[in-house]
Amino acid sequence: MSRNTADRATRRVEPMWGTMISLLVLDPVDPAVIDDVFGWFRRVDDLFSTWRADSEISRIGRGDLTVARASPEMREVLARCEQMKHATCGAFDIAVGASAEIEPRPGLAPLDPSGLVKGWALERAVDRLAHGGVSHLALNAGGDVVVRGGAGDDRPWRIGLQHPWRHDRVADVVCVTSGAVATSGRAERGDHVIDPRSRRPAHGLMSATVVGSDLAIADALATAAVAVGSIAAPWLTGRSDTQALAITDSGAVVTTSGFDEYRST
């Protein structure tokens, strides 16, 4: 971002969904457009927070609400989760918490679409921003990133991939003009991802990053890779619309063969 670009930029950071959302807009923008986007994020929390007993997802999980009577957003998200379950041969499974062989704890919900909702909600937010005239932006919700239009001066956005053990370093940098970068991992919140095969906490990968065009898909794929502890599955390596990088528990980096196209030269 050049100095001139920075002078015009709007930045807004708010706690949301138990994490932090950072929005950077490089175009002149009506503050009402930004307000609308953060209002949307609050609605997503009302619907999908597994930490709130009154959210729609919690009510559905308890059997107090049927999917058919739920909001259009809920039905859309659950349908997309089902698609991603098929697309990952079951590795992405929002119902795995119901039968996980671990101690019950806050946030462990019988139905938990968190691995897709964040990416989906950010894509919807970008649609709203585009409608409000924004074409250059970076939106980051707790490490899942959508960018549009480049960072100014014909430069792509440079997205650092957090080093799993050193908070002040990145393990890699990917360059994306318009696209999505999702990272799922165990570095920050410990064993919160369940392996659907063992129904126990996942192991093998510290983090998995998926780069692609749609953050909902990238988010779900990254979550699924961490769940099964590998990016070697054909449902990931066989895709042409995404590339992946994983950091193993032992500190090795594994990438899909086309990942270099996102690396800075």
Place this chain on the structure above:
Amino acid sequence: MRRVVTVIVVTIGGIVLLASFHTSPGVATRPVARGRSALQPPAGGTPPTSGTGSGAGRPSPPATNPGTSPAPNGTGRPPTTAPPTTVSASRTVVGPVVSNRYGDVQVEVVVRDGQLQDVESLELPSDRQRSQYINSIAGPELRQEALQARSANIDVISGATYTSQSYAQSLQSALDQAGL
């Protein structure tokens, strides 16, 4: 003709060290030793002679009899010898097992004429299964490389979801503050 390969033991650790190795070719697995910041001599000062550790269970600490008979070696590597007194210009330097909260790490480097030739991780028993698994999958569809710790010019950070509390210590927080 096989050169005499001398094995000495030093303590190797630190991302700085491994980051400097990444130009060496043909390395399949290079786990990063964490928790140390620089090349350090072993406690006690004198480099002991040792094999590379083998067999079941965790490799024992390096032997402490410098300059004497070869240590037990079950890995098929050349036997160890006394410190170099000949024209041998190739040295294999084996680090001890470095344990930290993230696991065990041991690396071996080959030095020739004062130049680093190769780096290899010695597969520890606890790591072996996983390394074999990773190697088996790192075929044409996947590549494997060393973990780096970079400080680069970046706009945004992607990472495992931080909490709103841990955000304060995150790189994204630093970027947000720098831009405001």
